[in-house]
Amino acid sequence: MAMVLNEEAGMLKDAARGYLKASAPVSQLRKLRDSGSEDGFDRKTWADMAEMGWTGVLVPEAHGGVEMGHVAAGVIAEEMGRTLTASPYISTAIMGATALSRFGSDGQKSEWLPRIAAGEAITALAADEGRKHNPSRVAVSAERSGNGFKLNGRKTFVAEGHVADMLIVSARTAGSENEAEGITLFLVPRDAAGVTVERKDTVDSRHAADIVLDNVDVTADAVLGEVDNGLGALEAVLDAGRAGLSAEMSGSAQQCLDSTVGYLKERKQFGQIIGTFQALQHRAAHLYSEVELGKSIVLKALQTLDAAPDHAAMMVSAAKAKLGQVAQLAAREGVQMHGGMGMTDEFDIGFYMKRVRVAEALYGDANYHADKFARMRKY
Amino acid sequence: MADLDAFRADVRDWLEANCPEEMRQPIQDEEDVVWGGRTFNFTEPQKLWLDRMAGKGWTVPEWPVEYGGGGLDKAHAKVLREEMRKIGARAPVQSFGIWMLGPALLKYGTHEQKLEHLPKIARGEIRWAQGYSEPNAGSDLAALMTKCEDKGDHYLVNGQKIWTSYADKADWIFVLVRTDFQAPKHEGISFILVDMDQPGVTTKPIKLISGKSPFCETFFDDARAEKHNLVGELNKGWTVAKYLLTHEREMIGGMGSGAMRPMGDVAVQQVGLNEHGMLADPILRADVVRAEIDGLAFMSTMERVADEAKAGQGTGANSSMLKYYGTELNKRRMELMMDSAGSSGLEWDADEDVARMWLRSKGNSIEGGTSEVQLNIIAKRILELPSA
Numbered sequence: 001m002a003m004v005l006n007e008e009a010g011m012l013k014d015a016a017r018g019y020l021k022a023s024a025p026v027s028q029l030r031k032l033r034d035s036g037s038e039d040g041f042d043r044k045t046w047a048d049m050a051e052m053g054w055t056g057v058l059v060p061e062a063h064g065g066v067e068m069g070h071v072a073a074g075v076i077a078e079e080m081g082r083t084l085t086a087s088p089y090i091s092t093a094i095m096g097a098t099a100l101s102r103f104g105s106d107g108q109k110s111e112w113l114p115r116i117a118a119g120e121a122i123t124a125l126a127a128d129e130g131r132k133h134n135p136s137r138v139a140v141s142a143e144r145s146g147n148g149f150k151l152n153g154r155k156t157f158v159a160e161g162h163v164a165d166m167l168i169v170s171a172r173t174a175g176s177e178n179e180a181e182g183i184t185l186f187l188v189p190r191d192a193a194g195v196t197v198e199r200k201d202t203v204d205s206r207h208a209a210d211i212v213l214d215n216v217d218v219t220a221d222a223v224l225g226e227v228d229n230g231l232g233a234l235e236a237v238l239d240a241g242r243a244g245l246s247a248e249m250s251g252s253a254q255q256c257l258d259s260t261v262g263y264l265k266e267r268k269q270f271g272q273i274i275g276t277f278q279a280l281q282h283r284a285a286h287l288y289s290e291v292e293l294g295k296s297i298v299l300k301a302l303q304t305l306d307a308a309p310d311h312a313a314m315m316v317s318a319a320k321a322k323l324g325q326v327a328q329l330a331a332r333e334g335v336q337m338h339g340g341m342g343m344t345d346e347f348d349i350g351f352y353m354k355r356v357r358v359a360e361a362l363y364g365d366a367n368y369h370a371d372k373f374a375r376m377r378k379y
Numbered sequence: 380m381a382d383l384d385a386f387r388a389d390v391r392d393w394l395e396a397n398c399p400e401e402m403r404q405p406i407q408d409e410e411d412v413v414w415g416g417r418t419f420n421f422t423e424p425q426k427l428w429l430d431r432m433a434g435k436g437w438t439v440p441e442w443p444v445e446y447g448g449g450g451l452d453k454a455h456a457k458v459l460r461e462e463m464r465k466i467g468a469r470a471p472v473q474s475f476g477i478w479m480l481g482p483a484l485l486k487y488g489t490h491e492q493k494l495e496h497l498p499k500i501a502r503g504e505i506r507w508a509q510g511y512s513e514p515n516a517g518s519d520l521a522a523l524m525t526k527c528e529d530k531g532d533h534y535l536v537n538g539q540k541i542w543t544s545y546a547d548k549a550d551w552i553f554v555l556v557r558t559d560f561q562a563p564k565h566e567g568i569s570f571i572l573v574d575m576d577q578p579g580v581t582t583k584p585i586k587l588i589s590g591k592s593p594f595c596e597t598f599f600d601d602a603r604a605e606k607h608n609l610v611g612e613l614n615k616g617w618t619v620a621k622y623l624l625t626h627e628r629e630m631i632g633g634m635g636s637g638a639m640r641p642m643g644d645v646a647v648q649q650v651g652l653n654e655h656g657m658l659a660d661p662i663l664r665a666d667v668v669r670a671e672i673d674g675l676a677f678m679s680t681m682e683r684v685a686d687e688a689k690a691g692q693g694t695g696a697n698s699s700m701l702k703y704y705g706t707e708l709n710k711r712r713m714e715l716m717m718d719s720a721g722s723s724g725l726e727w728d729a730d731e732d733v734a735r736m737w738l739r740s741k742g743n744s745i746e747g748g749t750s751e752v753q754l755n756i757i758a759k760r761i762l763e764l765p766s767a
Contacts, residue, residue: 261762264764265764265765276764282754284758284762285761292697295683296676296679297679373671377671379657379664
């Protein structure tokens with residue numbers, strides 16, 4: 001497959017950039033932070049995204065979406081990474097839509113997918129339980145009770161968990177805490193009895209939540225995919241999210257590079273534009289190269305998700321590992337080359353440094369994915 | 380598409396019938412690489428394979444048919460490459476004529492120059508060397524001083540070139556010479572083709588830290604060049620030189636990719652796995668996997684840059700980025716090869732010769748423009764940062 005965007009995706013990219021620059025730039029995130037917004041995102045912007053079809057980008061047409069695939073979904077995420085637009089897009093439009101359209105029953109699909117596409121429902125994946133990402137480490141229990149299950153335990157660092165209407169929860173129906181077998185995915189409405197959401201402010205001026213499940217009763221219909229055999233589906237949903245986050249980080253890295261190069265062309269010291277200094281030119285040129293490599297591996301991962309979703313894990317891990325490093329390099333170099341200004345809250349570059357730190361950690365950091373890649377390569 | 384599918388089927392059948400078994404084996408050492416030329420010692424299968432491919436024009440599939448090429452467009456040429464890769468077919472011939480001079484002649488040469496030189500490159504009859512660097516003109520290539528004087532019916536060349544790859548085995552050399560000593564340095568340079576089979580041209584191999592001598596010094600002492608072998612306009616050679624350098628960079632940058640065994644497989648073979656099925660040296664494992672991921676990202680970038688060029692997008696200056704990243708990556712890879720090999724890598728003249736490859740790789744980020752020069756080009760042409 002040619003590694004260029006087709007016309008449709010190219011148009012989507014232009015449209016997304018135009019909208020986000022005008023209506024949801026970094027100043028919006030700054031305002032949300034300063035006003036202490038509990039949502040951590042702008043509801044009007046989210047409604048606009050639904051209007052433009054973004055929330056339905058992975059939802060089949062039969063369920064009200066536009067089903068454009070992961071490359072298109074990534075194009076939008078990348079542009080959001082440029083403007084640091086906060087929204088439940090990755091948790092809902094990418095991961096929620098992937099979970100339901102690939103693994104949902106007919107009933108689950110028709111209940112949730114049209115609402116996701118319309119921007120009326122927000123979903124969040126509640127998978128991790130410890131400080132470091134580890135999807136097969138599941139202690140949250142789901143015991144059979146009547147014709148359903150009873151869920152108990154705590155999930156940590158659930159992105160968009162504080163605003164989700166529905167949680168996708170991994171729980172143990174068999175086996176012991178670190179076993180790959182015995183994990184089952186459940187769809188749990190946030191307003192179910194026994195669900196407590198503990199909102200946390202995160203370093204990127206957004207929010208996440210810990211989710212406490214205390215004797216939460218769900219029916220057998222709440223099971224997503226197969227009982228005891230949910231890890232494969234969980235990984236597929238995670239991979240969609242990881243690729244989306246990689247695309248987001250790619251956009252953030254490019255924006256850091258652009259802003260920094262712009263600053264190098266303006267700032268004067270020693271009577272000269274500092275961009276004439278070779279020491280800085282070489283740092284910027286190296287960063288450019290890394291950002292270009294990042295762009296390529298992200299596109300490769302997204303194309304693989306569209307063409308062969310069951311064989312995309314390796315390329316997705318490569319992308320997440322690479323972008324975790326590239327985006328953080330871009331942010332670090334950006335702050336350094338902005339000098340003292342880079343340390344101020346007034347300049348945007350610091351917002352990028354904070355967001356990519358979160359995006360890098362979410363669903364496996366660069367080390368996690370490098371290790372996973374090596375395991376898949378059998379070393 | 381139907382046309383491409385039919386072409387693919389034809390190519391497959393033809394390759395199956397015409398590619399000798401020996402030419403489908405992986406390249407083991409330097410003797411397996413066919414450079415062609417007047418003095419090259421071909422094995423029988425090498426000669427057979429070269430002649431058959433040259434007969435189809437497929438040694439240079441995208442060159443026009445009248446100049447010995449296959450006249451294929453990019454899509455068809457890609458099919459040919461893919462089908463060759465499928466059966467592990469070796470390149471019938473590789474040369475600086477194909478990679479560097481050919482593209483420059485196609486763009487800047489006259490019809491007569493193309494007719495004279497290109498078919499011989501395509502058939503592997505003439506082996507070319509590159510006369511660019513001089514002892515006092517390395518990264519600052521345009522400071523070159525090799526003198527070329529107009530003697531009425533011919534040119535007379537005097538001076539010295541250095542780092543001329545395999546000049547001792549080459550038949551002809553393309554040379555950057557100074558034809559105007561008064562003009563600003565970029566504006567007094569010309570690009571000329573010189574037959575090395577004359578007393579005025581001598582070569583002397585340079586022994587490298589690897590113990591090998593892939594490069595020479597080349598001396599021009601009243602060497603003669605024919606007037607019709609000036610490529611492009613007089614004093615406009617820098618334009619040709621830069622265009623050719625772009626192709627050289629792509630060629631060297633390409634070393635960071637593909638063809639070689641994946642680094643992880645090499646490391647496993649050398650170091651082994653522990654009881655958890657992980658590479659026994661955990662720090663090496665981390666370095667290896669980072670290099671593999673960067674390699675994957677680099678190969679994807681080569682692919683993307685090529686596809687963007689095809690679609691008329693992107694920037695030509697990206698060849699500097701590929702050259703920079705590809706060579707730095709290759710050096711990293713060679714360090715990891717040495718780390719993996721342990722004491723066996725420290726043996727001089729060992730079977731696998733890792734040490735010599737490791738040492739040779741250090742030149743990758745120097746030849747064809749140093750990494751620092753590539754970073755300068757990226758800063759100037761892509762990022763548009765100002766000059767001091």
